[in-house]
Amino acid sequence: MTSHDNHAFKPIATVDLAIFSLSPAGLSVLLVRRANAPFSGDWALPGGWIHIDEDADLEAAARRVLKEKTGVETPYLEQLQTTGSRSRDPRGWSISIVYIALLSADDVAERQGGMAAEAEWRMIEGEGVGCPIAFDHAALLKEAVGRIRSKVEYSSLPGHLLPVHFTLSELQSVYETLLGRKLDKSAFRKRMAEADFLEPVEGEMRRASNRPAQVFRLKDTRSLALFDRTI
Amino acid sequence: MTSHDNHAFKPIATVDLAIFSLSPAGLSVLLVRRANAPFSGDWALPGGWIHIDEDADLEAAARRVLKEKTGVETPYLEQLQTTGSRSRDPRGWSISIVYIALLSADDVAERQGGMAAEAEWRMIEGEGVGCPIAFDHAALLKEAVGRIRSKVEYSSLPGHLLPVHFTLSELQSVYETLLGRKLDKSAFRKRMAEADFLEPVEGEMRRASNRPAQVFRLKDTRSLALFDRTI
DNA sequence: TAACTTAGTTGAATATTTACACTAAGGTTC
DNA sequence: GAACCTTAGTGTAAATATTCAACTAAGTTA
Structure with a gap:
């Protein structure tokens, strides 16, 4: 050379x-x-x-x-x-x-x-x-x-640490743990919907002694979704 | 090992x-x-x-x-x-x-x-x-x-490509060139002020056949300032 | 069947963004 | 030197987004 x-x-x-x-x-x-x-x-x-x-x-x-x-x-x-x-x-x-x-x-x-x-x-x-x-x-x-x-602030990163199947409340809880602060439920769900990286597992519900919750999974486990703004 | x-x-x-x-x-x-x-x-x-x-x-x-x-x-x-x-x-x-x-x-x-x-x-x-x-x-x-x-979308990056001294209009023009779209002047100036990475060069004005413009420089030429949101 | 718990939605008050008009300060023209 | 042109820089009203909190929904438990 x-x-x-x-x-x-x-x-x-x-x-x-x-x-x-x-x-x-x-x-x-x-x-x-x-x-x-x-x-x-x-x-x-x-x-x-x-x-x-x-x-x-x-x-x-x-x-x-x-x-x-x-x-x-x-x-x-x-x-x-x-x-x-x-x-x-x-x-x-x-x-x-x-x-x-x-x-x-x-x-x-x-x-x-x-x-x-x-x-x-x-x-x-x-x-x-x-x-x-x-x-x-x-x-x-x-x-x-x-x-x-x-990346927790502006990406789907926490979803990659959860089990394959999870509920929105579980996902929110991981965001809150990693960020060290509470998030507003309705704003959180709006961001997740916009970012469009989750899909419902049809018919799968998480059952407990209260209202059942829809189960979701990542659309793509190999890549992160990035948000337009911070969460 | x-x-x-x-x-x-x-x-x-x-x-x-x-x-x-x-x-x-x-x-x-x-x-x-x-x-x-x-x-x-x-x-x-x-x-x-x-x-x-x-x-x-x-x-x-x-x-x-x-x-x-x-x-x-x-x-x-x-x-x-x-x-x-x-x-x-x-x-x-x-x-x-x-x-x-x-x-x-x-x-x-x-x-x-x-x-x-x-x-x-x-x-x-x-x-x-x-x-x-x-x-x-x-x-x-x-x-x-x-x-x-x-990074042009959310950082001071374009400022590092300009001459050491520049005006806000010149800076905006570089952002526009790199992004390939026009920006609103007042919103642009608000972002720059918030991000707080510019300092006016006191007394220095760019003079032409119109209103003179304040000259600025980067506060720190070695690091990028990141915005809270996209520009 | 009433009480309890968590899921999920709605809406009013507040803050931010956007689009655009306006004022400011020079030089240039006549 | 007054009218005019150009770009600098600011202000504002309408549209959009965020926040906060209350509300409804759907199950289990007592």
Whole structure:
């Protein structure tokens, strides 16, 4: 290519994932305990090398890592950002391509067995988890949490954390939990209707000791719907 | 680290830039002509290897490339996305970290000399330039143009393409050009005032054969202001 | 069957947006 | 220098959207 071709820099490159799910009190992220140096024994975001033979592209690598750690194959997945520097890994100049994955509560419930050993869900408190984590993963997690909280304001993001089937009241409740404030029921329903990302599951009603509620599902589990305005 | 440590994959990694400026009819992007294989002689987004000794982190690498190609040191710079795949470069599995840079019209005017030879401004028409470009750069450019057009709707982005000093009418005109539609003057001025990213240059007025206009500048040339709603 | 609970809708008061007209401040023309 | 032209900048009334809270609906439980 250029004169640089001879000493073309090949960095250490990993794909790391901030995998989120919903716990009753709010957002949780999946952490794994590192088995080897550096940071052996510390908690970290799950990640791994790109497998040149196995992975066709970056997103495929992210899906592979996700499947290895959780057993889940069809999450909502989006690229967050890439960090790279001389100092973030003691082994040398390294790059991390970070993805955000959102797991449906159904996936979390079903795949308890498929979870990697030494993996653990940790509640998000404020901008991160309460304990130190390896590398610059605390900063990456902070970015991820910021992106998620921001997108709750103007997208269908919370719908991707619920079970496949849910009611409007359940959806509203997740928005309220993630936003940390109450929403008006009628305004909320109007926004959801406008954004047009839900479809009723015909004939399915959630029954309790009161008026039954219509059950809905996402029209598209692979992409977010964006609102014209904040919720 | 893990058993992968022995065959830790080290991809080809470059930092590539979509450098935008304003021409009278709209947005332009800087392309360079490739001197070597692959795609020798083709136009491409400017980019380069990471210099392990010179660059502390990815953004530093992007700034270095930008300075080499344009002479500009203080642009607005933001990371767009990272692509990586087996097939995007014939030399093997490769990664490109793509940045968007916005150049002030003053920078473009002043640094005509500092520009790299074999570099050229190309008008954006629709989603890209009218001619084929190397690698997957057409797709990257399309993403970059999409991000820019989207951010015009809810941010101060167009202000970073103007000369350092400008009037509100000039700013509105850039918004209109990039959006492809006319805006209401009074609503536009209200948005700008709310967003609070402009400061008047005291005593400076743009004079013509009509009422003089107050001259403004950005309060912060390194970051975008985001609006509460679309413009 | 009355009471209770949550689902889902309606509507009046309030705030925001939009469209457009208006005033302001120069230079230019005659 | 007065009338006129052009663009800067502001004001306002009508239309639209949001907010807040009450209302009706449909089930279970006592």
